[in-house]
Amino acid sequence: MFQAESMLNTPLFVGFPGFVSKLWLAADEHGVYRGCYDWDGPETARAYVRALWWPLALVxxxxxxxxRVLPGLRRDAxxxxxxxVDAGRSQEQDQWWRPLSMR
Structure with missing residues (x-):
């Protein structure tokens, strides 16, 4: 159901100001899904999160x-x-967002 809903909301983020690209990340065996976005700047990324939070909260x-917004770092890098992501940043206790490796 989440995958279908995600495909339906694609036009929402694609049309959002500052959007560059999105990569879906999934661990189906754990029921975990994430998106790794690329924006033209940190403020447009934060504006997107503020706008999307309310519709997401409904479902x-x-x-x-x-x-997490990582200013100055591009998705592909x-x-x-x-x-x-560690360069110049302190280690956080909450590590859910950190990429581990590319297979």
């Missing part, structure tokens, strides 16, 4: 609606070298 557990 999701609100505790599951999380995001992070996927090729996940360690780039």
């Amino acid at each position: 999701s557990d609100t505790a599951s609606i999380k995001y 992070i996927l090729m070298d996940p360690g780039r």
Whole structure:
């Protein structure tokens, strides 16, 4: 059901100002789905999250609606070298968002 809903909302993020691209990440065996977005800047990314939170809250557990904005890092660079997210950033306790590797 989530996959179908995700495909239906694709025009919402594609038409959002500042959107560059999105990569879906899924671990079906664990029921986990994420999107790795590329925006033209951190403010447009945050504006998208603020706008999307309310519709997501209607169909999701609100505790599951999380995001991280990594200014100055492009999606492809992070996927090729996940360690780039550590450069100049302190280690966080909540690691759910961190890319581990590219297979």
